[in-house]
Amino acid sequence: MSSNSGIQIPSRLPLLCTHDGVLLPGSTMRISVDTARNMQLVKSRLLKGTSLKSTIIGVIPNTRDPEHDSDELPSLHRWVCAASLLYLHFFLLSIGTAGLAVQVVGSNWPKPHYTLLITGLCRFRMTKLLREKPFLVAEVEQLDKLEQYTEGDQADGELGELSQRFYQAAVQLVGMLDMSVPVVAKLRRLLDSLPKETLPDVLASMIRTSNKEKLQVLDAVDLEERFKKALPLLTRQIEGLKLLQKTRKLRPDDDKRVLAIRKGGVFPGRQFSLDEEGEDEDGDDTAVLEKKVKAAAMPEAALRVCLKELKRLKKMPESMPEYALTRNYLEMMVELPWSKSSKDCLDIRAARVLLDNDHYAMEKLKRRVLEYLAVRQLKSTLKGPILCFVGPPGVGKTSVGRSIARTLGREFHRIALGGVCDQSDIRGHRRTYVGSMPGRIINGLKTVGVNNPVFLLDEVDKLGKSLQGDPAAALLEVLDPEQNHSFTDHYLNVPFDLSQVLFIATANTTATIPPALLDRMEVLQVPGYTQEEKVEIAHRHLIPHQLEQHGLTPQQLQIPQDTTKDIISKYTREAGVRSLERKIGAICRAVAVKVAEGHKVSRAESPAEQHAENKEEGSGITAPPEMPIVIDPIALKDILGPPVFEMEVSERLTLPGVAIGLAWTPMGGEIMFVEASRMEGEGQLTLTGQLGDVMKESAHLAISWLRSNAKTYLLTNGSADPLEGTDIHLHFPAGAVTKDGPSAGVTIVTCLASLLSGRLVRSDVAMTGEITLRGLVLPVGGIKDKVLAAHRASLKRVIIPKRNEKDLEEIPPHVRADLDFVFASTLDEVLNAAFDGGFPAAVSHPQVVSKL
Numbered sequence: 001m002s003s004n005s006g007i008q009i010p011s012r013l014p015l016l017c018t019h020d021g022v023l024l025p026g027s028t029m030r031i032s033v034d035t036a037r038n039m040q041l042v043k044s045r046l047l048k049g050t051s052l053k054s055t056i057i058g059v060i061p062n063t064r065d066p067e068h069d070s071d072e073l074p075s076l077h078r079w080v081c082a083a084s085l086l087y088l089h090f091f092l093l094s095i096g097t098a099g100l101a102v103q104v105v106g107s108n109w110p111k112p113h114y115t116l117l118i119t120g121l122c123r124f125r126m127t128k129l130l131r132e133k134p135f136l137v138a139e140v141e142q143l144d145k146l147e148q149y150t151e152g153d154q155a156d157g158e159l160g161e162l163s164q165r166f167y168q169a170a171v172q173l174v175g176m177l178d179m180s181v182p183v184v185a186k187l188r189r190l191l192d193s194l195p196k197e198t199l200p201d202v203l204a205s206m207i208r209t210s211n212k213e214k215l216q217v218l219d220a221v222d223l224e225e226r227f228k229k230a231l232p233l234l235t236r237q238i239e240g241l242k243l244l245q246k247t248r249k250l251r252p253d254d255d256k257r258v259l260a261i262r263k264g265g266v267f268p269g270r271q272f273s274l275d276e277e278g279e280d281e282d283g284d285d286t287a288v289l290e291k292k293v294k295a296a297a298m299p300e301a302a303l304r305v306c307l308k309e310l311k312r313l314k315k316m317p318e319s320m321p322e323y324a325l326t327r328n329y330l331e332m333m334v335e336l337p338w339s340k341s342s343k344d345c346l347d348i349r350a351a352r353v354l355l356d357n358d359h360y361a362m363e364k365l366k367r368r369v370l371e372y373l374a375v376r377q378l379k380s381t382l383k384g385p386i387l388c389f390v391g392p393p394g395v396g397k398t399s400v401g402r403s404i405a406r407t408l409g410r411e412f413h414r415i416a417l418g419g420v421c422d423q424s425d426i427r428g429h430r431r432t433y434v435g436s437m438p439g440r441i442i443n444g445l446k447t448v449g450v451n452n453p454v455f456l457l458d459e460v461d462k463l464g465k466s467l468q469g470d471p472a473a474a475l476l477e478v479l480d481p482e483q484n485h486s487f488t489d490h491y492l493n494v495p496f497d498l499s500q501v502l503f504i505a506t507a508n509t510t511a512t513i514p515p516a517l518l519d520r521m522e523v524l525q526v527p528g529y530t531q532e533e534k535v536e537i538a539h540r541h542l543i544p545h546q547l548e549q550h551g552l553t554p555q556q557l558q559i560p561q562d563t564t565k566d567i568i569s570k571y572t573r574e575a576g577v578r579s580l581e582r583k584i585g586a587i588c589r590a591v592a593v594k595v596a597e598g599h600k601v602s603r604a605e606s607p608a609e610q611h612a613e614n615k616e617e618g619s620g621i622t623a624p625p626e627m628p629i630v631i632d633p634i635a636l637k638d639i640l641g642p643p644v645f646e647m648e649v650s651e652r653l654t655l656p657g658v659a660i661g662l663a664w665t666p667m668g669g670e671i672m673f674v675e676a677s678r679m680e681g682e683g684q685l686t687l688t689g690q691l692g693d694v695m696k697e698s699a700h701l702a703i704s705w706l707r708s709n710a711k712t713y714l715l716t717n718g719s720a721d722p723l724e725g726t727d728i729h730l731h732f733p734a735g736a737v738t739k740d741g742p743s744a745g746v747t748i749v750t751c752l753a754s755l756l757s758g759r760l761v762r763s764d765v766a767m768t769g770e771i772t773l774r775g776l777v778l779p780v781g782g783i784k785d786k787v788l789a790a791h792r793a794s795l796k797r798v799i800i801p802k803r804n805e806k807d808l809e810e811i812p813p814h815v816r817a818d819l820d821f822v823f824a825s826t827l828d829e830v831l832n833a834a835f836d837g838g839f840p841a842a843v844s845h846p847q848v849v850s851k852l
């Protein structure tokens with residue numbers, strides 16, 4: 001290249017042996033360095049050296065896989081291929097390219113290595129190997145005396161003719177490309193400005209050539225020979241392009257692909273990056289970027305930062321790693337919806353209809369959502385509370401969030417927070433990190449393209465914590481209406497106004513949400529559904545949805561209400577409807593097979609049809625294909641298998657020492673059997689079933705209360721203390737699930753009272769309540785879910801603390817009507833309600849009155 005013409009390479013060069021390809025003078029190449037010797041060279045020459053001279057190294061192509069094609073290699077390089085430590089002297093007389101290391105990038109992944117960006121300067125021949133360790137150093141003889149090329153234009157004879165032919169071929173090649181592509185225009189200009197003698201090297205490195213061909217060009221020290229070697233390669237490329245253009249004529253739609261091939265195939269990489277003219281394309285690009293920055297309508301502060309970055313970008317060489325970082329940053333900035341918002345189309349009446357259509361039941365939740373929307377309609381700049389829907393899985397929290405977005409006519413984006421344990425996930429990484437990117441909030445805004453979407457922060461209770469910070473703390477700023485107008489993502493490093501975003505959070509329990517975060521949200525409990533509600537949801541939403549998903553119609557499949565009830569009670573045990581939906585999906589799949597096979601009604605689907613079918617069978621007629629498949633209990637068993645859950649309550653209450661408690665879990669309410677047994681011993685209490693401390697204390701309280709009241713209830717067993725000479729074992733199935741909380745107190749007392757008295761607890765009664773040492777019953781939480789669980793289990797009587805009476809309002813009337821509620825304020829009342837015929841005390845029990 002003309003600019004290199006004055007370069008005189010040092011007479012001693014460190015050598016880099018590479019397998020990556022062949023570096024030709026005038027081209028730029030990335031070389032990966034991972035062998036010990038080469039790494040040492042990089043460390044002690046390139047990274048420590050300070051002068052320009054220290055960045056010049058000799059690159060010896062060690063070429064391709066010797067196993068495959070060493071035979072075909074030119075003889076000189078076959079020697080080199082075989083080179084190992086023992087045969088280093090074979091390097092002698094080998095030809096390499098002196099190169100200027102323009103960039104060194106180090107990485108430890110997947111193993112320690114450097115990547116060098118090297119520009120070839122000129123050929124050299126090794127004359128003497130001076131040193132082998134720690135890296136190779138050799139005495140070299142510079143071969144391309146670059147100055148000689150300046151007379152190239154006047155060269156005559158065969159060389160002159162060859163160079164002219166080569167130049168013309170090169171011009172022809174470029175002429176076949178699209179001049180509107182900046183890199184092509186640049187190449188065209190280069191052809192005229194470069195000395196003709198450099199063209200074989202420059203073009204051979206650009207066009208599609210194998211390493212072997214490049215080696216042949218490299219080995220051609222004689223200029224005439226070099227032209228002769230490179231010309232056929234150029235001609236081949238021209239022919240290839242001609243073929244490509246023919247194909248393009250045949251298939252005009254493939255224009256884009258051809259262009260892409262030209263860009264990436266004919267001129268692989270950006271090998272002109274070191275030329276002064278390299279600015280052109282960047283100039284265009286940065287101009288486009290600048291226009292976009294100005295059109296992005298960003299706030300003053302952001303605009304200032306962008307313009308500053310743009311200025312830096314213009315000055316940066318494209319090969320700098322920071323170039324890509326800055327560019328990505330600017331592209332991110334222009335894509336953000338700084339002032340682009342969608343128009344709210346809120347009509348409360350329509351919203352009510354839409355919410356009702358999308359979701360059955362959930363009255364309380366829908367009422368609160370409508371209130372919220374109504375206030376928004378009246379005051380659009382509302383800095384409203386953040387709603388947080390809390391409830392068991394599958395009760396429709398996420399889908400209500402989606403409906404809210406729809407009623408508002410806003411974009412919806414769900415951010416799953418489960419398992420997120422790095423605060424950079426929320427706030428982004430600082431741009432100094434490799435691979436830095438914005439957090440999920442900013443990314444979400446980029447995805448939706450407007451600044452007022454509905455963001456659903458799913459599973460906020462499952463945020464984790466780690467050494468990388470606490471993501472919950474990062475969410476505090478996002479969710480605080482007073483602060484989030486200037487939310488600063490670490491990547492952007494300028495504030496973004498989140499005040500228009502409507503945040504809705506969902507969680508299964510509030511227990512694991514950090515208090516500061518919980519405090520910023522308005523919690524709306526979404527309790528589980530009753531069996532009747534589930535049946536309605538199934539028929540209004542789940543079945544039609546599943547039919548559609550499976551390509552079936554109601555004319556092909558019918559699921560009667562009784563079947564749905566059976567699915568709910570015998571195949572699912574859940575507060576929500578997700579597993580119910582799955583079971584309906586399984587039925588649809590089974591029916592889809594039948595329908596696809598060209599359904600013949602093989603079994604009667606209802607008694608009436610059975611009758612009809614019997615008749616048909618008799619007369620040899622199959623059912624008409626348009627007859628729906630109705631899922632009756634037998635079909636249900638065929639498809640879903642035998643029932644998974646049987647009613648086990650009555651079976652398990654056939655012995656004294658068993659009582660049913662009601663527990664609340666993030667999955668909804670559940671019934672829980674408490675079992676006790678006694679054996680000879682020394683009055684010890686054993687507790688099993690993974691109990692927490694509070695629950696263990698409840699058990700001790702219960703024992704103490706029973707011991708102190710043993711005489712009153714005739715539990716003494718002859719001696720004063722019922723536990724004398726007796727050990728008691730108390731177990732809470734299922735043993736693998738951790739349990740805690742005080743609400744099992746009354747159940748433990750009842751269970752032990754049954755054990756000590758030898759009387760059976762009523763099999764249709766369940767209870768919940770905290771106890772005190774004096775025998776009072778204190779209120780507990782989760783009453784609605786617990787009562788629904790008792791109802792699901794077909795229990796008849798529920799004993800709850802008196803002060804929880806008000807919570808019954810939340811329970812649907814038909815459930816209330818099915819159950820007999822006993823409101824207890826003392827343990828005496830609990831025992832009387834739990835045993836058939838009461839649990840009479842021998843002496844009248846002193847009246848304890850709760851003052852709590």
Ligand SMILES: Nc1ncnc2c1ncn2[C@@H]1O[C@H](COP(=O)(O)OP(=O)(O)OP(=O)(O)O)[C@@H](O)[C@H]1O
Binds near residue numbers: 361391398506507576
């Ligand atoms: N009341 C309802 N009416 C109609 N469909 C419902 C209702 N409740 C739940 N669904 C349906 O149940 C499915 C599960 O709901 P969704 O994913 O919203 O549950 P979720 O409460 O967010 O659960 P998780 O806590 O596991 O995320 C959805 O297909 C939803 O449409």
